[in-house]
Each structure stands twice: as structure tokens, then as C-alpha cells.
Amino acid sequence: MDIWIIVAGISCTGLIVWAFWFFFYHAKKKSLPPPPQNKIEVPEVSWTDRLKRGLTQTRSEIWGKIGQLLTLSSVNKAELEQIEELLYSSDIGPKLVNELLEKIKSAAPVSGGNIDFKQLLASFIREKMEKIQSTVTTKSPEQKSGFPHSIMVVGVNGAGKTTTIGKLATKFTKEGARVIVGACDTFRAAAVDQLQVWCERAGAEMVRASGSSRPSGVAYEALQKAINGQADYCILDTAGRLHTEENLMEELKKTKNVLAKLDPKAPNEVWLVLDAITGQNAIRQAIEFNNTLKLTGLIFTKCDSSSKAGGAIAIVEQLAVPIVYIGVGESVEDINSFNLNDYISALLG
Ligand SMILES: Nc1nc2c(ncn2[C@@H]2O[C@H](COP(=O)(O)OP(=O)(O)O)[C@@H](O)[C@H]2O)c(=O)[nH]1
Ligand SMILES: [Mg+2]
Numbered sequence: 001m002d003i004w005i006i007v008a009g010i011s012c013t014g015l016i017v018w019a020f021w022f023f024f025y026h027a028k029k030k031s032l033p034p035p036p037q038n039k040i041e042v043p044e045v046s047w048t049d050r051l052k053r054g055l056t057q058t059r060s061e062i063w064g065k066i067g068q069l070l071t072l073s074s075v076n077k078a079e080l081e082q083i084e085e086l087l088y089s090s091d092i093g094p095k096l097v098n099e100l101l102e103k104i105k106s107a108a109p110v111s112g113g114n115i116d117f118k119q120l121l122a123s124f125i126r127e128k129m130e131k132i133q134s135t136v137t138t139k140s141p142e143q144k145s146g147f148p149h150s151i152m153v154v155g156v157n158g159a160g161k162t163t164t165i166g167k168l169a170t171k172f173t174k175e176g177a178r179v180i181v182g183a184c185d186t187f188r189a190a191a192v193d194q195l196q197v198w199c200e201r202a203g204a205e206m207v208r209a210s211g212s213s214r215p216s217g218v219a220y221e222a223l224q225k226a227i228n229g230q231a232d233y234c235i236l237d238t239a240g241r242l243h244t245e246e247n248l249m250e251e252l253k254k255t256k257n258v259l260a261k262l263d264p265k266a267p268n269e270v271w272l273v274l275d276a277i278t279g280q281n282a283i284r285q286a287i288e289f290n291n292t293l294k295l296t297g298l299i300f301t302k303c304d305s306s307s308k309a310g311g312a313i314a315i316v317e318q319l320a321v322p323i324v325y326i327g328v329g330e331s332v333e334d335i336n337s338f339n340l341n342d343y344i345s346a347l348l349g
Helices: 002-031 047-054 056-070 077-089 093-107 117-133 161-174 189-202 215-228 246-259 280-293 310-319 340-348
Strands: 149-154 179-183 205-207 233-237 269-275 297-301 323-327 335-337
Touching: 047 056, 047 340, 056 077, 056 117, 056 340, 077 093, 093 117, 093 310, 117 310, 117 340, 149 161, 149 215, 149 246, 149 280, 161 179, 161 189, 161 233, 161 297, 161 323, 161 335, 179 189, 179 215, 189 205, 205 215, 215 233, 215 246, 246 280, 269 280, 269 310, 280 310, 297 310
Parallel strands: 149 233, 149 269, 179 205, 179 233, 269 297, 297 323
Antiparallel strands: 323 335
């Protein structure tokens, strides 16, 4: 009899333990985070794709429409006028509009259309830019002469100077170079802090104004530090001044001139940063900056946003200054040397 009571007791206890285990196991399972789903791979967007995306609108609404008009069996006067209007809206400026229109007219006599506009446009852009672009050399820093490669970066407010310098400093330090950056935008404290963040990320040293030093003073100090420390690059971030403000242009000129006291060749480069979305106004800015500072290169930023590209072609042609880099986003790796063939194929699709 006793034995049965013991067996029943053990069974009941087992049942209770099992019930507890069952309850807690499932309660715990419920509280666990859901198992990881199969990760959806987001394909990385290459810089050419970003450039293509930025040029989508102009590709379809300007160049595409012209192409369509030119595949008509005959292009009449009204259609040529429409083409002219579209060319004006592309921001290539009156001189290039006329030249391109002449080429179109001679390739597509009014009686018969059907010309390969993509090919015509590609060779036109090449004709205007190739020679100038070929002057860009991927110069190695002028270490042989004992001086760092000095680069002064200029442009109006918001064009993307500081961001571009951050990207370049990162690129150069990754390549093993030593970089000193001068924060010559002494008019805005926030601008210096923004640059400081970029420099820390890049592993570059930043020279900032001490006390009431002027932009030219900071530039001088930065280059001196770069020379003494045998740095490979000295990059100067300048204030985003308006090209119409003469006194500010004078300040830039002073900044440029003071460097020659330390190195007769400095600055080796004066790069103008232009917002690719600016359009016709960018041409005026470029002319002003070139007249005062004699530019050696252009950097177009925001090529990932909807830009027209026409302005870039006009500026390179008019100033005979090449595009050195293009910016295709806000992150550190979103910068690329300018490649004419890639640019043309992104523009024409
Ligand atoms: N989408 C995009 N934004 C950019 C690019 N370059 C700069 N920016 C943005 O443009 C704004 C102004 O840039 P900033 O470097 O401060 O211009 P700065 O006044 O000339 O120094 C910032 O919000 C940047 O993130 C680019 O290539 N693409
Ligand atoms: Mg800035």
C-alpha cells in the first residue's frame, strides 16, 4: 500500500515539475527577441550610379528630348527652335548653344532627321573638355622639393568646401600621406568645429586661429607647420565668401599671397568648389574667382543631386580650368577624381 502512495507521490511531483518546466520554457521563448530574418542585401550604389542618378532629370528632360526630336523623319524650323530652347535650359551658355546648334543643323539638314544625337553630343563634349581635362595629372606631393603640396580651397558659402576637404584629407591619409589642414574660415566658429570633426576622423592635424589671427595668418601658420613637420599636404579651408564682396575677395588674395613667403610655389593649387546644382550662377562665380585667384582646378559637389552638367561643360571650356574631383554624396568616401568618359556615359545614359 505504502509503495503505491510513494509511486503516486513521485508521479505527481514529476507532473508538477514538468508542468512548471513547460510553462516557463514557453514563457521564456515568447519573451525572446524574434529570430533574425534573412538579411536583405542592399546593393552598394557605386559612384557612377549616383552620378547617373543625379543626372537623370537632365538626361531625360533635355538631352533625351533633343534626341527624340532629331530622330523624326524631318526636323522643321519649329522643331529646331524647340531644340534651341532645350539647349538654353541645359545651362551650357549662349556660346556653346550656338556651336552645338550649328553642329546639329549640319548633321541633320532640315529635310531629314535621324541623327545619332548621343554620339554628336558625346563628341561635342569631348571636343570642348578633353584637352583641358588632360592637363590634370595625379601629381604626387612635391616632396622632392622639400615642400608639402599646398592646396587652397575656395568657393561660396554652402558649396561644400569643408566637406570636400574632409573627404580629401581622409583619402590622402589613407594613402599614407601626412596632412595638415588650416582652418582659415575664421569668421565662423562653427565652421572651425565642423572642420575639426572631419580632421579627427581623417587623422589629419588642424591649425586654427589663435586669438584674433586673420585668415592669412592661419594659412601662414598651417603651411609653416606643414613645412617644418615635413607633411605631404597642406590644405586650406577658406571662408565661404560671396564673390561679389570685394573686400572678402581681397582677403582671399592676401591669404594666397602670404604663402609665397614660405614657399615660392605655394599654393600649388587653388581649387574652386562649386555646387553642381547652381546652374548659370556657377559660371559667374567661377569667372570672379578665376580673375582674382587664378584657379588651377574645379571641384563639383552634389553631383548626386539633380544637376544639369551643362554648367560644368561651359565653365571648363570658358576658363580652361579642369575638373579635378566630383562629390557624389555627404559621406567621407563620396569623392572621386573626375573621369570624362564616365561623366559622358552617365550624362547620356
Ligand atoms: N548631397 C551632397 N551634399 C553635399 C556634398 N558635398 C557637401 N554637401 C553638403 O552641403 C552642405 C554644405 O557643405 P559645407 O562643406 O559645409 O560647405 P562650405 O560652406 O562650402 O564649407 C552640407 O550639408 C554638406 O553635407 C555632396 O557631394 N553631395
Ligand atoms: Mg565651410
